[in-house]
Amino acid sequence: MTVELSDRGLLLGDGLFETLLWRDGRLVLFEAHARRMQAGCEALGLPAPDAGELRRAAEAAVREAGLVDSRAAVRLTWTAGPGGRGLDRPETMRPRLFATAAPAPSSQTPVVLTTVSVRRNEGSPASRLKTLAYLDNVLARAEARAAGADEALILNNRGEVACAAAANLFWVWDGGLFTPALSCGVLDGIMRAAVMRAAQGLGLAVAEVAVERSTLDRAEGLFLTNSLIGVREVALLDGAPIQRSPVTARLRDALADVV
């Protein structure tokens, strides 16, 4: 499958994507992913895909990759489609949908996290969306790898904790659960929302907050979330060991059907 060279997704990052987990012969939390992509289209001013179209493309990609009976990562890519020269979108947009599937990672090894220099752009709506303009995430991850870590802790331009390169972030403190507010420049993660719901179901208080990096030094547990890894503990942050919290294991158990 190929993409036209005039595609605005390629030329300008003008588009969105979703990464879904395929498990036990089904797309996990499909409706939430479809709604997020549709909401993202509205935020970016793009025509939105139909949920049925997304589902058919995702399922076809799993079949074509021979992964129907496996655990698979499905990527749905929705580009603004072909356009002329420059930034202005054409009067009639013809977005394009692409779907691919690959074997899904399933490691539960705790993560080594390091704070990177690349900052999250809290001043752009794109920082709350899963857009094709993901270069800052690529650079953050590369910087973390070069420092011997698995993942990057990204702060925003105000110095507030935002997220990892490919995950949302939660921490436990004083019996409650905390996560950066979306206004910090944070992707509105599907697993982030699922964790917040699960925590409430367990009677845990959850707060969305804006905090500086030093707040994490007091964490009694720190974990990353996304649709593929589910809930994954952080073992080390900037070289310092992080406590393991029983809350993390309880949340993982509560989410067993979606991770």
Place this chain on the structure above:
Amino acid sequence: MTVELSDRGLLLGDGLFETLLWRDGRLVLFEAHARRMQAGCEALGLPAPDAGELRRAAEAAVREAGLVDSRAAVRLTWTAGPGGRGLDRPETMRPRLFATAAPAPSSQTPVVLTTVSVRRNEGSPASRLKTLAYLDNVLARAEARAAGADEALILNNRGEVACAAAANLFWVWDGGLFTPALSCGVLDGIMRAAVMRAAQGLGLAVAEVAVERSTLDRAEGLFLTNSLIGVREVALLDGAPIQRSPVTARLRDALADVV
């Protein structure tokens, strides 16, 4: 010409581009564009293209578009090439080069500029490079168009003046020339550098500064620059008329061979 669906330029905005002017049968300021793309590759950790390869691709695109005897806009796109799932780059990167040419805009009508809500990410090296992750620029331009303007004035997260969606910005004040510093999250523009050289040649003082939006209210002349439009005056900023400065015309004359 098409691009593989596995291309990291499409999937993640992992790559760079250059927009060059073709005029009088030659690529204007080609060496500066090639050097900028090579420096950008170094900043992003990508293998860099050879200048000869870039020139051959650009010239072939002009010929194929039938624009050899015209004024043309040439776009060189250098992607990180194919990769597997996720953010991490493959061990061996195979970047890809694409070139296209289109008739170049040549309007010199003064521009209507409006300040937009999308902020520039001063905290990422990508804000100083011409990367494929250009969605913030697309959003800024769309916001300006929706407000009835031609172009967007973009501030960074500190509230400092940065640039337009597809141009650098200069203003005249008290006989001197001013432009936002690169540290404000500003693309290191080829025409920006050419204007600074030309100004020095004319004996004008040039300062790279970090200023708030209100500073522009005192401007005695305001203009945009890029490789296609050269030097283009701003007529209105946020609805207020901007003085025309003789400095703008002098600079345009001094740059007649490159715009």
